[in-house]
Amino acid sequence: MITLVKGFHDILPEESSRWSFVTESARWCLKKYGYREIITPIMEKTELFVRGIGQVTDIVEKEMYTFQDLGGESLSLRPEATAGILRSVVEHSLLRKEPVLKLFTIGPMFRRERPSKGRFRQFFQLNAEALGDDDPFIDAETIACACSILESIGAKGLLVEVNSVGCKTCRNVYRVELKKYLEKHLDGLCQDCQRRLNTNPLRSLDCKAHGCSEIVKSAPLIVDYLDEPCREHFSGVRRGLDLLNISYHLEPRMVRGLDYYSRTAFEIIDTDLGNTKAVGGGGRYDTLLAELGGPEVSGIGFAIGIERLLMGLRDEDERFARNVDIYVAALGEPCRETCHMLVDFLRKNGFTVETRYSSYSLKSHMKQADRVGAQKTIIVGSDELENQSVTVRDMSTRNQAIVPMDDILTFLRGDGD
RNA sequence: GAGGGCGUAGCUCAGUUGGCAGAGCACAGGGUUGUGGCCCCUGAGGCCGUGGGUUCGAGCCCCAUCGCUCUCCCCA
Incomplete structure (x- = not known):
């Protein structure tokens, strides 16, 4: 790996x-x-x-x-x-x-x-x-x-x-004063601070070492040298x-x-x-x-x-939950082509749509619909195919309706309001 | 650069003095011939980080090595 x-x-x-x-x-x-x-x-x-x-x-x-x-x-x-x-x-x-x-x-x-x-x-x-x-x-x-x-x-x-x-001007004046002060307390400073006394004494100001922070407490402040x-x-x-x-x-x-x-x-x-x-x-x-x-x-x-x-953000926030408008479940070989086109049609009309293409039982389709957070599931089986209609299930209310294929858009849109 | 902790299933982790590799969650199938969440049953999934050593026998003991993680330093 x-x-x-x-x-x-x-x-x-x-x-x-x-x-x-x-x-x-x-x-x-x-x-x-x-x-x-x-x-x-x-x-x-x-x-x-x-x-x-x-x-x-x-x-x-x-x-x-x-x-x-x-x-x-x-x-x-x-x-x-x-x-x-x-x-x-x-x-x-x-x-x-x-x-x-x-x-x-x-x-x-x-x-x-x-x-x-x-x-x-x-x-x-x-x-x-x-x-x-x-x-x-x-x-x-x-x-x-x-x-x-x-x-x-x-x-x-x-x-x-x-x-x-x-x-630059006032910081240079301050640096000299700070350095003078730190040199007086050289023994109490950590090794890092001693080393950078000449290159960058300002660094000592936020050094976390115990000795340094004590010394720095009464060091001259830059505000007084502005x-x-x-x-x-x-x-x-x-x-x-x-x-x-x-x-x-x-x-x-x-x-x-x-x-x-x-x-x-x-x-x-x-x-x-x-x-x-x-x-x-x-x-x-x-x-x-x-x-x-x-x-x-x-x-x-x-x-x-x-x-x-x-x-700093909490994990469980509904804003971040996975969700799609519609999951399409095709039951059996004869429905695959219809669903294939239906999914495409719904997407082109502005819905977020998920499906699975390989054949699955309705049960596993429903589980998948649940997993992707579908609002509605459209079920297309042999019954629906025969009547040129689909079954639309509302996933939260569990209500189902049989909708003629031709009315699907108006049904989905009207239901949303 | 200095110092701790941890490596076992996809994830979180148990694993007794060394004796058949485990649980929960997640996943798959079923309970329900076309209906999800809760429940029940079943299943799949492992080079126990890697290499060596000790031993009749090692997830466990020893050595080495790699990886991850945290603290310090510094920063975002």
């Missing part, structure tokens, strides 16, 4: 209705907020991710599926969607036609991590990006949009955490959220894994999933577009993990 690639997973028919319920709800929400769908390739030149995400991030250093294609070029499966979307925007000069662009995409991402609960090597993400506007209210709108998607699906126990990580424009922007974001009645926690120690974030950063955590499992997150980026050869405008975006969202 040839099995799945480790960390990949199948979405079986049983789950797929829940799956598309989630993605369709999300599409409808995004549309309300003015986002349009963009579908970009799942593979890009490796260089795009190195430039976009940052060479020294965990993702690029050790989690990418990178390989050389036959032409010798280095390609990578996308570990996240933003870089590819922005590449496409720049390549097709979309921002010249439209100075403010709102785009979303839904598709698989790939990271070669150790799989665990809610973490896969191939996972689906919904990704939304609003480009060309740095007004704080659009940050608030973006967070509201993410919340609205999650609420529309019925996710419970959500917590929105917001922070500002400042711009320069005037960043401070003003951040308070504008909070004002925007207040006006929309979005409840949120200020999380002054939140930093995010991707290097490109500036100013607004946020995460949405599903507390039901336990252990700080983020179901979504995002933030603003000031320089990413320019770095990819685009105009000097900023953007803000977020990602939602579809699998994690699904984990």
Whole structure:
């Protein structure tokens, strides 16, 4: 038996209705907020991710599926969607036609991590990006949009955490101060934090090791180092959220894994999933577009993990039950041709129809009708064939009627009202 | 990368000091010659993850190996 690639997973028919319920709800929400769908390739030149995400991030250093294609070029499966979307925007000069662009995409991402609960090597993400506007209210709108998607699906126990990580200027000042502070408590830090003190001291802020979290509690906070424009922007974001009645926690120690974030950063955590499992997150980026050869405008975006969202949903929901309008049961060889045509005729008139072609007893036809969730079963046997009629059984009331073949459509339609 | 848990029927799992391979659910047929869900009966379905070792005899003990899963790290 040839099995799945480790960390990949199948979405079986049983789950797929829940799956598309989630993605369709999300599409409808995004549309309300003015986002349009963009579908970009799942593979890009490796260089795009190195430039976009940052060479020294965990993702690029050790989690990418990178390989050389036959032409010798280095390609990578996308570990996240933003870089590819922005590449496409720049390549097709979309921002010249439209100075403010709102785009979303839904598709698989790939990271070669150790799989665990809610973490896969191939996972689906919904990704939304609003480009060309740095007004704080659009940050608030973006967070509201993410919340609205999650609420529309019925996710419970959500917590929105917001922070500002400042711009390059103020973050540099802060980094120096933070580093000074951490150096004073060097002995208490875990090995990881000691190692990255010079490369990325901000990472220590959300280190879960006991020693580190204690030390970090009284560390200087980035909010106290924001320069005037960043401070003003951040308070504008909070004002925007207040006006929309979005409840949120200020999380002054939140930093995010991707290097490109500036100013607004946020995460949405599903507390039901336990252990700080983020179901979504995002933030603003000031320089990413320019770095990819685009105009000097900023953007803000977020990602939602579809699998994690699904984990929070209850299994038994009637919305996801299997059902068809009509099951057609043919009894015996002479009826097969009539039923074959009848099934086709009903489908062409807008009904969802199921049948089985090989000969079965009526009993097993009925079981099958039950299994596929048929509202009605049409039975065609020798009696019916002789009279040019069919028997229509309502599966929930068990009422049956003999209907002339010619009247079948009017009967089925009239009965439905 | 570090550390736990688990591999027996399609699924969830029992399996006694080593002695014929089990249950529930699901599936198929019947009880009802043309009627589903509930009930009853019957049936089919197994290289007990794989390879080796100990033994008269291994699902069980030993060694190796592969796979899955969870935790930490990090994230979605």
